[in-house]
């Protein structure tokens with residue numbers, strides 16, 4: 001597993017406002033969108049392109065365009081949905097799959113309540129979106145859905161990760177696939193309720209309210 005932490009003053013600034021408990025949903029949603037755009041720039045550094053000939057007003061030249069097969073972006077509902085728009089804005093050819101997963105707050109097990117993914121993901125570059133990587137249970141289960149369909153190139157884009165969760169993902173994936181995790185920050189630890197510290201609380205609730 002490869003880890004990329006986006007060390008950039010704008011990322012840190014936006015993340016600090018996001019963490020603040022006084023930041024309300026409309027601002028929170030806007031900041032998540034802006035942060036994803038910054039992270040997507042890093043996450044797509046190795047996106048496949050192919051040469052294309054174009055004519056400028058002056059001459060012909062060879063550029064690059066996003067290649068087929070199209071990348072697949074998969075937000076993990078609910079909280080990952082807040083990252084979708086920012087990601088597809090940067091990656092316009094992407095197809096979008098969906099995983100609905102909820103962590104059981106007693107057992108910390110990830111329960112899947114929605115799964116809409118293409119059957120065959122061989123050769124596809126896949127991008128998983130979830131703001132929080134806590135115990136890693138959710139991300140590991142999501143990665144397994146993609147690997148079971150033949151994907152071998154998976155990048156997870158997260159806002160915050162706990163060191164404990166990163167280790168779980170690394171140990172689980174091993175050398176079975178090329179998995180990268182791009183995060184805005186790696187926080188200190190998990191607390192007794194497996195929440196990220198200092199964290200930002202429950203990302204889904206802060207985006208969409210408590211259900």
Ligand SMILES: O=P(O)(O)OC[C@H]1O[C@H](OP(=O)(O)OP(=O)(O)O)[C@H](O)[C@@H]1O
Pocket residue numbers: 076077078079080101102103104108110130131132133134135136137138139165194202203204205
């Ligand atoms: O690493 P883990 O310990 O598995 O925890 C992280 C997961 O928990 C949160 O989702 P949650 O279960 O709260 O669902 P929600 O997005 O609907 O709020 C978060 O968005 C991750 O999906």
Ligand SMILES: O=c1cc[nH]c(=O)[nH]1
Pocket residue numbers: 132134194195196197199200201202203204
């Ligand atoms: O800190 C955490 C842990 C799990 N899920 C969240 O939304 N936040």
Ligand SMILES: [Mg+2]
Pocket residue numbers: 079202203204205
């Ligand atoms: Mg939640």
